[in-house]
Amino acid sequence: MSLKLTPLHSAHQKLGGKLIEFGGWEMPVQYSSIVDEHLCVRRAAGIFDICHMGEVLVTGPGAEGLLNETLTNDVRRLAVGDGQYSQMCTESGGTVDDLYVYRIAPMEYLLIINASRIDVDVAWLQERICGSPHRSGVIFEDASARLGAVAIQGPRVASFIDLLCAGPSLAGAAVDRASSLKKNQIGAWDRGGQRIWVARTGYTGEDGFEVVAPASIIEEIWTSTLAAGHSACIQPIGLGARDTLRTEVCYPLYGHELDENTSPIEAGLGFFVSFDKGDFVGRAALLDQKTNGVKKKSAAFKMAEKSAPPRPGYAIFAGGEKVGDVASGTQSPSLSAGIGMGYVPPAIAVPGTKIEIEVRGRRFAAEIVKKPIYRKA
Amino acid sequence: MSSQVPADLRYTKSHEWVRIAGDTATVGITDHAQHELTDVVFVELPAIGRKVKAGEAVAVVESVKTASDIYSPVSGEIIAVNDAVVQDPALTNSAPYAAGHFFQVRLSAPAEVDSLLTPADYAKQVGA
Structure with a gap:
């Protein structure tokens, strides 16, 4: 191809x-x-x-209702000219995509979606529209090209x-x-x-x-x-x-921190999930996670000794046991240290917790740190 | 973009260089290689005393973007490693043929050197 x-x-x-x-x-x-x-x-x-990146336009009197049924954040909070970060979830709470929604006119929304998810998102949104009571009031355009x-x-x-x-x-x-x-x-x-x-x-x-x-x-x-x-x-x-x-600032990248098996609650993005706006796809599953807890949680870490840069897929150890995998990892140019994010059990995902990152069979000391890893002085 | 290919060295297709002095080979990565990698942030070198075969992965160099294996161009025993480049990996970028070299091998099969790329061959490979 x-x-x-x-x-x-x-x-x-x-x-x-x-x-x-x-x-x-x-x-x-x-x-x-x-x-x-x-x-x-x-x-x-x-x-x-x-x-x-992809651009999608959702227009018409049904646009607000359709988006609020489909996305986690509440588009009713947007005045014309405002934007918000949001997720689009499956019924089980997995993430179809993370995106930005801008209300560019009273009944017109511009969605900026991930390049790797354009086809999936467009199909997902079109299917949502077909099944929505708002369908007759929604005009949809994939404007990505x-x-x-x-x-x-x-x-x-x-x-x-x-x-x-x-x-x-x-x-x-x-x-x-x-x-x-x-x-x-x-x-x-x-x-x-x-x-x-x-x-x-x-x-x-x-x-x-x-x-x-x-x-x-x-x-x-x-x-x-x-x-x-x-x-x-x-x-x-x-x-x-x-x-x-x-x-460095712990923004998620789809395919690393987010995928269809990972929810915004697990990713630490619960701030962008509006439970009080009415029903939306994934609400029940996400509310269950928020109420009863999650099995894995996104955590940021920083290497505590000189090491090779952590890379996606490297194993995370705590107390001698493997507890997760690195989702994103690199050498931080601002901090001149290895940094990353990964999914670990909630008990481990606490700033100050000592962990180890395995690089080519050797484990290097690291520590869970508060997000963002880098903050402007 | 032309990179330096010193005339007194031999080379590999995988972008290592070798300087021969008696029965000792000094090994590093080429100017072209450091340029491709950019921003070298970590170098992992073999243990002294390790017996290596030509073509064997013996070291790792990491840039911000990727990790790359370094292959010994010759067979023999590792007799010295460059701690300076381990402490300051950026030497790989700033002085690939001098302070940024990686390790030394005592040759066990000196004839192997003849099969390494000449400066002209390597320059052709990288378009220098």
Whole structure:
């Protein structure tokens, strides 16, 4: 099967990006080096190609009801121009996907979903719509091919984002300029006669924005952003640093922390499950887990001695017994230490608990730590 | 992007280099290899005294992204390892042919050296 290419593929090649396969896509893993790019986002600014991610539009008088039956969070909390993180679960509480929902108009929602889950999510949502009392009032569009996106992240991004979308917003959150957006807000601007959406969200733990725009103008936005952010020392950032950045702040990655056998309660994402909004898919199973406890729980850890970096799949030991597996693990460029997340019994998932990570048959000392592993000073 | 391929060394397809002095081979990874790995954060070297065969995985080098096995290009006994690169793995990136070397082998089959890649062969392989 040939790999899918984003509209920025030739831009990555021009910049010398090292391309790898990621979830069926050919994407840049790094341009200069993972550590260099990681620190650039923590200290200045970086731009990421996230065109591989999926966009779904759910519109109509039935959209709110349909989404509240299907997702864990309560979309009724969203004013126009607000976004929220949410999960989509199976009846047994497993996670179909984790996603962002933006209410971009009174009866219009934009969902940003994981690249590797687009086909599954679209089928899942369509089936939900067919079985919903709201079906006649819902228009569904998988806009993943039509739309692209970039993430612009880092402490200096707010100083130049307004150069990319001049003046007040035209829809969504009513703001005088993009840099006035609050965290999780989204607004629309015009760029060359085309509508672009700018949200103050990201996957790095830094301030920043994500821009969703027609695929045809994504390369122009990418190039303009690199120019606008030049004096802020912006760099293009690959998937390698995207992974180290999100691991430091303990954001889950679907396929690592989340899958159809893992619930948001087990993942420590219960904050995004709204039990008081009425029924939704998975509610009974999730409520049972919340009330009666879970068998496994996501925990963050940090290596306590010099070791090889922990990697996904490595065994976690406590008290001489295997208690779980590493879900995500890497060398933290900010902390210069091995860090990760994994699933262990709840009694082990307590900050301060001594554990060991097995690397090539040898066990190295580590400790369960509070999330996030890295916090800005 | 051209990488350095010193003329006085021999090479393997798996990107190790060998410097021969008498019956001793000094081994490391090439400039091309360190460039591909970038950000080396961990190096695990064999025990001194270990008998190794040519082509045997004897060390591990880890970048932020991946772990890679390092193969001994020659057969013999490990007589020294570079503790400096274990303490400061970034030497692999900054000085792959000097301070960032990995270990030394006392050759048990010196004729093996003749079958290693010449600088010209290796340069061709990596497009240097």
